[in-house]
Amino acid sequence: MPRPRSLTDDQLVAAALAVVDRDGLSALTMRAVAKELGVATMGLYRYVADRQALELLVVDHVFRSVDLALPDAGWQERVHVLLDRMRVAVARHPAVVPLVLRHRQAAPASLRLIEAMLAVLTDGGFDGTDRVLAQRTLIGHLLGFLQNEHFAALSGPGTIVMSELSPDEYPLLARTATDARSVSPDEEFRRGLDIVLRGLVTNRARADGPVP
Template sequence: MPRPRSLTTADLATAALTVIDRDGLPGSTMRAVAKELRVATMALYRYVPDRDALEVLVVDQVLGTVDLTVPAGEWRDRMRTLLDRMRLAVCAHPAVVPLLMRHRQSAQGTLRLIEAMLVILAAAGFTGRDRVIAQRALIAYLLGFLQNEHFAALAGPGTAAMAELDPADYPYLSETAAAATTLTPDAEFHGGLDAVLRGLAAPD
Protein backbone atom coordinates (compact mmCIF):
# COMPACT_ATOMS: atom_id res chain seq x y z
CA MET A 1 0.00 0.00 0.00
CA PRO A 2 1.49 3.40 -0.96
CA ARG A 3 2.33 6.03 1.62
CA PRO A 4 -0.80 7.98 2.66
CA ARG A 5 -1.29 11.07 0.56
CA SER A 6 -2.90 14.32 1.57
CA LEU A 7 -6.68 14.19 1.17
CA THR A 8 -9.42 16.80 1.28
CA THR A 9 -12.89 16.38 2.73
CA ALA A 10 -14.17 16.52 -0.86
CA ASP A 11 -11.89 13.58 -1.74
CA LEU A 12 -13.29 11.56 1.16
CA ALA A 13 -16.92 12.43 0.42
CA THR A 14 -16.57 11.69 -3.29
CA ALA A 15 -14.93 8.32 -2.66
CA ALA A 16 -17.51 7.35 -0.02
CA LEU A 17 -20.37 8.40 -2.29
CA THR A 18 -18.90 6.37 -5.14
CA VAL A 19 -18.80 3.30 -2.91
CA ILE A 20 -22.37 3.88 -1.67
CA ASP A 21 -23.71 4.37 -5.21
CA ARG A 22 -22.00 1.17 -6.32
CA ASP A 23 -22.30 -1.13 -3.29
CA GLY A 24 -25.03 0.41 -1.13
CA LEU A 25 -24.75 1.46 2.50
CA PRO A 26 -23.74 -2.00 3.81
CA GLY A 27 -20.71 -1.89 1.51
CA SER A 28 -19.57 1.57 2.56
CA THR A 29 -16.98 0.46 5.11
CA MET A 30 -13.90 2.44 6.00
CA ARG A 31 -11.88 -0.27 4.27
CA ALA A 32 -13.90 0.03 1.05
CA VAL A 33 -13.56 3.82 1.00
CA ALA A 34 -9.81 3.56 1.67
CA LYS A 35 -9.51 1.12 -1.22
CA GLU A 36 -11.38 3.55 -3.47
CA LEU A 37 -8.86 6.24 -2.48
CA ARG A 38 -5.94 3.82 -2.78
CA VAL A 39 -4.73 4.46 0.74
CA ALA A 40 -4.40 2.29 3.84
CA THR A 41 -7.56 2.00 5.92
CA MET A 42 -5.86 3.54 8.95
CA ALA A 43 -4.93 6.58 6.83
CA LEU A 44 -8.60 7.63 6.79
CA TYR A 45 -8.55 8.13 10.54
CA ARG A 46 -6.19 11.05 10.03
CA TYR A 47 -9.18 12.89 8.55
CA VAL A 48 -12.33 11.46 10.16
CA PRO A 49 -12.76 9.77 13.54
CA ASP A 50 -15.23 7.11 12.38
CA ARG A 51 -17.73 6.00 9.76
CA ASP A 52 -20.44 8.31 11.12
CA ALA A 53 -18.26 11.34 10.40
CA LEU A 54 -17.64 10.03 6.90
CA GLU A 55 -21.38 9.63 6.35
CA VAL A 56 -21.94 13.24 7.40
CA LEU A 57 -19.49 14.31 4.68
CA VAL A 58 -21.52 12.29 2.17
CA VAL A 59 -24.78 13.98 3.19
CA ASP A 60 -23.13 17.37 2.87
CA GLN A 61 -21.77 16.42 -0.55
CA VAL A 62 -25.19 15.42 -1.87
CA LEU A 63 -27.15 18.30 -0.37
CA GLY A 64 -24.41 20.77 -1.21
CA THR A 65 -25.62 20.59 -4.81
CA VAL A 66 -29.04 22.00 -3.85
CA ASP A 67 -29.57 25.64 -4.74
CA LEU A 68 -31.13 27.15 -1.62
CA THR A 69 -31.74 30.53 -3.25
CA VAL A 70 -35.45 30.54 -4.07
CA PRO A 71 -36.94 33.46 -6.03
CA ALA A 72 -39.48 35.68 -4.31
CA GLY A 73 -43.12 34.73 -4.69
CA GLU A 74 -46.03 33.01 -2.98
CA TRP A 75 -44.65 30.98 -0.07
CA ARG A 76 -46.12 27.66 -1.18
CA ASP A 77 -44.50 28.02 -4.60
CA ARG A 78 -41.17 28.83 -2.95
CA MET A 79 -41.37 25.82 -0.64
CA ARG A 80 -42.39 23.56 -3.51
CA THR A 81 -39.33 24.68 -5.49
CA LEU A 82 -36.96 24.12 -2.58
CA LEU A 83 -38.21 20.63 -1.69
CA ASP A 84 -38.33 19.60 -5.33
CA ARG A 85 -34.66 20.57 -5.68
CA MET A 86 -33.73 18.48 -2.66
CA ARG A 87 -35.64 15.47 -3.93
CA LEU A 88 -33.91 15.64 -7.30
CA ALA A 89 -30.49 15.88 -5.65
CA VAL A 90 -31.19 12.82 -3.52
CA CYS A 91 -32.68 10.88 -6.43
CA ALA A 92 -29.25 10.99 -8.07
CA HIS A 93 -27.91 9.00 -5.08
CA PRO A 94 -30.89 7.08 -3.64
CA ALA A 95 -28.84 4.86 -1.33
CA VAL A 96 -28.07 7.89 0.86
CA VAL A 97 -31.72 8.32 1.91
CA PRO A 98 -31.24 6.58 5.30
CA LEU A 99 -28.29 8.88 6.00
CA LEU A 100 -30.54 11.93 5.73
CA MET A 101 -32.51 10.65 8.70
CA ARG A 102 -29.49 9.42 10.62
CA HIS A 103 -27.56 12.68 10.37
CA ARG A 104 -30.34 15.23 10.02
CA GLN A 105 -29.19 17.12 13.13
CA SER A 106 -25.44 17.01 12.49
CA ALA A 107 -24.86 17.40 8.74
CA GLN A 108 -24.48 20.99 7.61
CA GLY A 109 -26.39 20.13 4.44
CA THR A 110 -29.56 19.24 6.33
CA LEU A 111 -29.19 22.16 8.73
CA ARG A 112 -28.91 24.60 5.82
CA LEU A 113 -31.96 23.07 4.14
CA ILE A 114 -34.00 23.41 7.33
CA GLU A 115 -32.85 27.01 7.72
CA ALA A 116 -33.92 27.75 4.13
CA MET A 117 -37.33 26.23 4.85
CA LEU A 118 -37.69 28.33 7.99
CA VAL A 119 -36.79 31.50 6.08
CA ILE A 120 -39.70 30.84 3.72
CA LEU A 121 -42.10 30.03 6.56
CA ALA A 122 -41.05 33.07 8.57
CA ALA A 123 -41.57 35.34 5.57
CA ALA A 124 -45.07 33.87 5.22
CA GLY A 125 -45.85 34.83 8.81
CA PHE A 126 -45.40 31.50 10.59
CA THR A 127 -44.06 31.93 14.12
CA GLY A 128 -43.43 29.83 17.22
CA ARG A 129 -45.42 26.62 17.47
CA ASP A 130 -47.01 27.06 14.03
CA ARG A 131 -43.59 27.33 12.39
CA VAL A 132 -42.36 24.21 14.18
CA ILE A 133 -45.36 22.17 13.08
CA ALA A 134 -45.24 23.44 9.48
CA GLN A 135 -41.53 22.76 9.04
CA ARG A 136 -41.67 19.33 10.62
CA ALA A 137 -44.74 18.32 8.64
CA LEU A 138 -43.02 19.28 5.39
CA ILE A 139 -39.71 17.58 6.16
CA ALA A 140 -41.55 14.47 7.36
CA TYR A 141 -43.43 14.33 4.06
CA LEU A 142 -40.25 14.80 2.03
CA LEU A 143 -38.21 12.18 3.90
CA GLY A 144 -41.12 9.74 4.02
CA PHE A 145 -41.69 10.07 0.30
CA LEU A 146 -37.99 9.55 -0.46
CA GLN A 147 -38.01 6.35 1.58
CA ASN A 148 -41.14 5.09 -0.19
CA GLU A 149 -39.84 6.10 -3.60
CA HIS A 150 -36.50 4.32 -3.28
CA PHE A 151 -37.11 1.52 -0.79
CA ALA A 152 -40.78 0.61 -1.13
CA ALA A 153 -41.20 0.69 -4.93
CA LEU A 154 -44.24 2.98 -5.16
CA ALA A 155 -45.66 1.27 -8.25
CA GLY A 156 -43.77 -2.01 -7.85
CA PRO A 157 -44.88 -5.64 -7.55
CA GLY A 158 -46.47 -5.09 -4.15
CA THR A 159 -48.79 -2.40 -5.47
CA ALA A 160 -49.61 -4.52 -8.53
CA ALA A 161 -50.44 -7.47 -6.29
CA MET A 162 -52.81 -5.35 -4.19
CA ALA A 163 -54.50 -4.18 -7.38
CA GLU A 164 -55.31 -7.84 -8.11
CA LEU A 165 -56.97 -8.47 -4.75
CA ASP A 166 -60.57 -9.66 -4.82
CA PRO A 167 -62.76 -6.51 -4.87
CA ALA A 168 -65.34 -8.39 -2.85
CA ASP A 169 -62.90 -8.49 0.07
CA TYR A 170 -60.90 -5.30 -0.54
CA PRO A 171 -63.02 -2.98 -2.71
CA TYR A 172 -61.20 0.25 -1.89
CA LEU A 173 -57.70 -1.19 -1.59
CA SER A 174 -57.83 -2.96 -4.95
CA GLU A 175 -59.30 0.09 -6.67
CA THR A 176 -56.82 2.51 -5.10
CA ALA A 177 -53.84 0.25 -5.79
CA ALA A 178 -54.88 0.00 -9.44
CA ALA A 179 -54.94 3.80 -9.64
CA ALA A 180 -51.54 3.94 -7.93
CA THR A 181 -49.96 1.85 -10.68
CA THR A 182 -50.73 4.64 -13.15
CA LEU A 183 -49.00 7.39 -11.15
CA THR A 184 -45.44 8.48 -11.85
CA PRO A 185 -43.22 9.25 -8.84
CA ASP A 186 -43.17 12.91 -9.90
CA ALA A 187 -46.96 13.12 -10.03
CA GLU A 188 -47.33 11.42 -6.67
CA PHE A 189 -44.68 13.60 -5.01
CA HIS A 190 -46.13 16.86 -6.28
CA GLY A 191 -49.71 15.81 -5.58
CA GLY A 192 -48.89 14.84 -2.00
CA LEU A 193 -46.80 17.95 -1.41
CA ASP A 194 -49.60 20.15 -2.72
CA ALA A 195 -52.02 18.47 -0.30
CA VAL A 196 -49.67 19.15 2.65
CA LEU A 197 -49.11 22.75 1.58
CA ARG A 198 -52.84 23.38 1.21
CA GLY A 199 -53.33 22.17 4.77
CA LEU A 200 -50.78 24.62 6.15
CA ALA A 201 -52.55 27.95 6.47
CA ALA A 202 -50.25 30.92 6.90
CA PRO A 203 -51.31 33.16 9.82
CA ASP A 204 -53.42 36.18 8.90
Protein backbone atom coordinates in the same frame (compact mmCIF):
# COMPACT_ATOMS: atom_id res chain seq x y z
CA MET B 1 -0.28 -0.33 0.57
CA PRO B 2 1.49 2.97 -0.11
CA ARG B 3 1.46 5.73 2.47
CA PRO B 4 -1.81 7.72 2.26
CA ARG B 5 -1.63 10.80 0.12
CA SER B 6 -3.29 14.03 1.18
CA LEU B 7 -7.02 13.60 0.76
CA THR B 8 -9.74 16.23 0.57
CA ASP B 9 -13.26 15.91 1.90
CA ASP B 10 -14.53 15.85 -1.68
CA GLN B 11 -12.32 12.86 -2.46
CA LEU B 12 -13.55 11.05 0.64
CA VAL B 13 -17.16 11.73 -0.29
CA ALA B 14 -16.65 10.68 -3.91
CA ALA B 15 -15.16 7.38 -2.77
CA ALA B 16 -17.94 6.79 -0.24
CA LEU B 17 -20.64 7.53 -2.82
CA ALA B 18 -18.95 5.25 -5.33
CA VAL B 19 -19.16 2.40 -2.81
CA VAL B 20 -22.77 3.17 -1.88
CA ASP B 21 -24.00 3.66 -5.44
CA ARG B 22 -22.35 0.45 -6.60
CA ASP B 23 -22.79 -1.89 -3.62
CA GLY B 24 -25.46 -0.36 -1.38
CA LEU B 25 -25.40 1.37 1.98
CA SER B 26 -24.53 -1.78 3.91
CA ALA B 27 -21.21 -1.89 2.02
CA LEU B 28 -20.14 1.51 3.33
CA THR B 29 -17.22 0.73 5.66
CA MET B 30 -13.92 2.41 6.36
CA ARG B 31 -12.19 -0.55 4.74
CA ALA B 32 -14.29 -0.30 1.54
CA VAL B 33 -13.72 3.45 1.20
CA ALA B 34 -10.00 3.05 1.84
CA LYS B 35 -9.84 0.41 -0.88
CA GLU B 36 -11.71 2.73 -3.26
CA LEU B 37 -9.11 5.41 -2.58
CA GLY B 38 -6.17 3.03 -2.80
CA VAL B 39 -4.98 3.67 0.74
CA ALA B 40 -4.56 1.56 3.88
CA THR B 41 -7.63 1.40 6.11
CA MET B 42 -5.77 2.83 9.08
CA GLY B 43 -4.50 5.64 6.89
CA LEU B 44 -8.09 6.74 6.30
CA TYR B 45 -8.46 7.54 9.99
CA ARG B 46 -6.04 10.42 9.47
CA TYR B 47 -8.85 12.19 7.64
CA VAL B 48 -12.10 10.97 9.20
CA ALA B 49 -12.71 9.67 12.73
CA ASP B 50 -15.09 6.82 11.94
CA ARG B 51 -17.94 5.69 9.70
CA GLN B 52 -20.40 8.10 11.34
CA ALA B 53 -18.16 11.04 10.51
CA LEU B 54 -17.90 9.75 6.95
CA GLU B 55 -21.69 9.49 6.72
CA LEU B 56 -21.98 13.09 7.90
CA LEU B 57 -19.63 14.23 5.13
CA VAL B 58 -21.79 12.40 2.58
CA VAL B 59 -25.05 13.99 3.78
CA ASP B 60 -23.45 17.42 3.88
CA HIS B 61 -22.23 16.93 0.30
CA VAL B 62 -25.68 15.89 -0.92
CA PHE B 63 -27.40 18.90 0.60
CA ARG B 64 -24.62 21.31 -0.35
CA SER B 65 -25.64 20.76 -3.98
CA VAL B 66 -29.08 22.31 -3.34
CA ASP B 67 -29.43 25.82 -4.76
CA LEU B 68 -30.80 28.11 -2.05
CA ALA B 69 -31.53 30.99 -4.45
CA LEU B 70 -35.33 30.84 -4.63
CA PRO B 71 -37.58 32.53 -7.19
CA ASP B 72 -39.44 35.76 -6.50
CA ALA B 73 -42.76 34.03 -5.86
CA GLY B 74 -45.30 33.31 -3.15
CA TRP B 75 -44.18 31.36 -0.10
CA GLN B 76 -45.99 28.18 -1.13
CA GLU B 77 -44.31 28.14 -4.53
CA ARG B 78 -40.92 28.69 -2.86
CA VAL B 79 -41.59 25.75 -0.54
CA HIS B 80 -42.34 23.63 -3.60
CA VAL B 81 -39.10 24.68 -5.28
CA LEU B 82 -36.93 24.15 -2.22
CA LEU B 83 -38.32 20.74 -1.32
CA ASP B 84 -38.19 19.55 -4.91
CA ARG B 85 -34.54 20.58 -5.15
CA MET B 86 -33.83 18.61 -1.99
CA ARG B 87 -35.66 15.63 -3.43
CA VAL B 88 -33.65 15.78 -6.67
CA ALA B 89 -30.36 16.08 -4.77
CA VAL B 90 -31.05 12.93 -2.77
CA ALA B 91 -32.33 11.07 -5.85
CA ARG B 92 -28.86 11.24 -7.39
CA HIS B 93 -27.78 8.74 -4.72
CA PRO B 94 -30.95 6.90 -3.58
CA ALA B 95 -29.13 4.55 -1.21
CA VAL B 96 -28.21 7.46 1.07
CA VAL B 97 -31.83 8.12 2.08
CA PRO B 98 -31.34 6.44 5.50
CA LEU B 99 -28.28 8.63 6.07
CA VAL B 100 -30.32 11.75 5.33
CA LEU B 101 -32.81 10.73 8.01
CA ARG B 102 -30.00 9.99 10.45
CA HIS B 103 -27.85 13.09 9.99
CA ARG B 104 -30.17 15.82 8.72
CA GLN B 105 -29.96 17.71 12.02
CA ALA B 106 -26.16 17.66 12.13
CA ALA B 107 -24.86 18.26 8.61
CA PRO B 108 -24.04 21.99 8.16
CA ALA B 109 -25.60 22.14 4.67
CA SER B 110 -28.76 20.55 6.04
CA LEU B 111 -28.96 23.21 8.74
CA ARG B 112 -28.67 25.91 6.06
CA LEU B 113 -31.56 24.31 4.19
CA ILE B 114 -33.68 24.29 7.32
CA GLU B 115 -32.84 27.96 7.88
CA ALA B 116 -33.90 28.75 4.30
CA MET B 117 -37.19 26.93 4.78
CA LEU B 118 -37.87 28.74 8.05
CA ALA B 119 -37.27 32.05 6.25
CA VAL B 120 -39.87 31.11 3.64
CA LEU B 121 -42.37 30.09 6.31
CA THR B 122 -41.75 33.33 8.17
CA ASP B 123 -42.53 35.24 4.97
CA GLY B 124 -45.73 33.20 4.80
CA GLY B 125 -46.81 34.49 8.21
CA PHE B 126 -45.77 31.53 10.37
CA ASP B 127 -44.08 32.12 13.71
CA GLY B 128 -43.78 30.50 17.12
CA THR B 129 -45.09 26.96 17.43
CA ASP B 130 -46.96 27.31 14.12
CA ARG B 131 -43.62 27.70 12.38
CA VAL B 132 -42.14 24.76 14.31
CA LEU B 133 -44.98 22.46 13.32
CA ALA B 134 -45.09 23.69 9.72
CA GLN B 135 -41.38 23.04 9.24
CA ARG B 136 -41.54 19.60 10.87
CA THR B 137 -44.59 18.65 8.80
CA LEU B 138 -42.95 19.67 5.53
CA ILE B 139 -39.74 17.80 6.34
CA GLY B 140 -41.84 14.80 7.34
CA HIS B 141 -43.53 14.85 3.95
CA LEU B 142 -40.19 15.05 2.15
CA LEU B 143 -38.53 12.27 4.15
CA GLY B 144 -41.56 10.01 3.90
CA PHE B 145 -41.74 10.57 0.16
CA LEU B 146 -38.04 9.82 -0.31
CA GLN B 147 -38.45 6.52 1.50
CA ASN B 148 -41.50 5.63 -0.55
CA GLU B 149 -39.99 6.71 -3.86
CA HIS B 150 -36.79 4.75 -3.46
CA PHE B 151 -37.88 1.80 -1.34
CA ALA B 152 -41.61 1.38 -1.97
CA ALA B 153 -42.51 3.27 -5.13
CA LEU B 154 -46.13 3.31 -6.32
CA SER B 155 -44.98 1.77 -9.58
CA GLY B 156 -42.85 -0.81 -7.77
CA PRO B 157 -43.38 -4.53 -7.24
CA GLY B 158 -45.27 -4.11 -3.97
CA THR B 159 -48.02 -2.08 -5.63
CA ILE B 160 -48.18 -4.50 -8.56
CA VAL B 161 -48.68 -7.42 -6.18
CA MET B 162 -51.41 -5.58 -4.27
CA SER B 163 -53.19 -4.63 -7.50
CA GLU B 164 -53.47 -8.35 -8.29
CA LEU B 165 -55.10 -9.26 -4.98
CA SER B 166 -58.53 -10.82 -5.01
CA PRO B 167 -61.09 -8.02 -5.46
CA ASP B 168 -63.56 -10.08 -3.44
CA GLU B 169 -61.29 -10.19 -0.40
CA TYR B 170 -59.57 -6.80 -0.80
CA PRO B 171 -61.88 -4.70 -3.00
CA LEU B 172 -60.58 -1.27 -1.97
CA LEU B 173 -56.93 -2.24 -1.69
CA ALA B 174 -56.85 -3.94 -5.08
CA ARG B 175 -58.64 -1.04 -6.77
CA THR B 176 -56.50 1.62 -5.06
CA ALA B 177 -53.26 -0.20 -5.91
CA THR B 178 -54.36 -0.39 -9.54
CA ASP B 179 -55.00 3.37 -9.57
CA ALA B 180 -51.66 3.98 -7.85
CA ARG B 181 -49.70 2.34 -10.65
CA SER B 182 -50.57 5.26 -12.94
CA VAL B 183 -49.26 7.92 -10.52
CA SER B 184 -45.77 9.18 -11.37
CA PRO B 185 -43.32 10.14 -8.59
CA ASP B 186 -43.51 13.78 -9.71
CA GLU B 187 -47.30 13.82 -9.41
CA GLU B 188 -47.25 12.02 -6.08
CA PHE B 189 -44.77 14.51 -4.63
CA ARG B 190 -46.40 17.63 -6.05
CA ARG B 191 -50.00 16.80 -5.19
CA GLY B 192 -49.06 15.43 -1.79
CA LEU B 193 -47.20 18.64 -0.99
CA ASP B 194 -50.20 20.69 -2.14
CA ILE B 195 -52.36 18.79 0.36
CA VAL B 196 -49.85 19.45 3.15
CA LEU B 197 -49.64 23.16 2.35
CA ARG B 198 -53.43 23.55 2.26
CA GLY B 199 -53.61 21.82 5.62
CA LEU B 200 -51.00 24.16 7.12
CA VAL B 201 -52.88 27.22 5.91
CA THR B 202 -56.21 25.89 7.22
CA ASN B 203 -54.73 24.96 10.57
CA ARG B 204 -53.15 28.37 10.99
CA ALA B 205 -56.44 30.09 10.13
CA ARG B 206 -58.27 28.06 12.75
CA ALA B 207 -55.61 28.84 15.35
CA ASP B 208 -55.89 32.55 14.61
CA GLY B 209 -59.63 32.44 15.11
CA PRO B 210 -62.33 34.31 13.17
CA VAL B 211 -61.39 37.62 11.65
CA PRO B 212 -63.28 40.45 13.40
